[in-house]
Amino acid sequence: MKGIVTKNTDELAAEALKVMLDVVQNNPNAVIGLATGSSPVGLYKKMIEDHKTNGTTYANIKSVNLDEYVGLGIESDQSYVYFMNDNLFKGIDIKAENTNLPNGKAKDMQEECARYTALLNSMPQDIQLLGIGANGHIGFNEPNTPFDSTTHIVELEEGTRRDNARFFASLDEVPTHAITMGIANIMNAKKILVVANGANKAKAVYQMIKGEVSESCPASILQKHNDVVVVVDEAAYSLCK
Numbered sequence: 001m002k003g004i005v006t007k008n009t010d011e012l013a014a015e016a017l018k019v020m021l022d023v024v025q026n027n028p029n030a031v032i033g034l035a036t037g038s039s040p041v042g043l044y045k046k047m048i049e050d051h052k053t054n055g056t057t058y059a060n061i062k063s064v065n066l067d068e069y070v071g072l073g074i075e076s077d078q079s080y081v082y083f084m085n086d087n088l089f090k091g092i093d094i095k096a097e098n099t100n101l102p103n104g105k106a107k108d109m110q111e112e113c114a115r116y117t118a119l120l121n122s123m124p125q126d127i128q129l130l131g132i133g134a135n136g137h138i139g140f141n142e143p144n145t146p147f148d149s150t151t152h153i154v155e156l157e158e159g160t161r162r163d164n165a166r167f168f169a170s171l172d173e174v175p176t177h178a179i180t181m182g183i184a185n186i187m188n189a190k191k192i193l194v195v196a197n198g199a200n201k202a203k204a205v206y207q208m209i210k211g212e213v214s215e216s217c218p219a220s221i222l223q224k225h226n227d228v229v230v231v232v233d234e235a236a237y238s239l240c241k
């Protein structure tokens, strides 16, 4: 694992941008794996800025996202498909048909899991961006998810629902289930970029980098991947010193 510790979130986004652009500019047909939540927002802003200022193109880039809430679709501003359009896709020249997220409103969710895994197998990520949950989750793979899991439906932990309630009017509105890429699908990416900031991530970051590799901390599996870059601020890195 390569680690970069930054002074603040602006620097964090700038370092993450370098890693992302290295892939996108060297391979204009790359498949980029994307994430939602607060952690990647600074990076997405910088990708848009760079696209507008320096002309980096995403015209032939394809994207796959980690996850989606079950029951939410584009019409809901809390859905991840909405988030991606709003925070990234509308600001760059990626083609809508080249963007992929699991469908949280599929009629048959088991079929949707199989479809998404087949899609990922047909176009493995050249880079996968990850945030990390305070409990060490990656994607919505909560603690004790098998390392060999592929796309599946998860029941969200109470703590994860509480962490995400800030995006909703109330805790009751946070969906109870999500569809997520599995850990095996994440590990299949050629390169992994993890971004994390804030003291509430310090324990999870410690376990990811220095803890025992165990299903009790999903992110710890990243120690077994041969190309991981972790970009964190000082607060998130504080327990690793």
Ligand code: F6R
Binding pocket: 034, 035, 036, 037, 038, 039, 040, 066, 067, 130, 131, 132, 133, 134, 137, 138, 139, 140
């Ligand atoms: C998002 C995702 C989650 C988040 C994690 C951290 O697509 O899969 O694993 O990356 O919950 O969320 P934030 O960045 O909001 O702290």
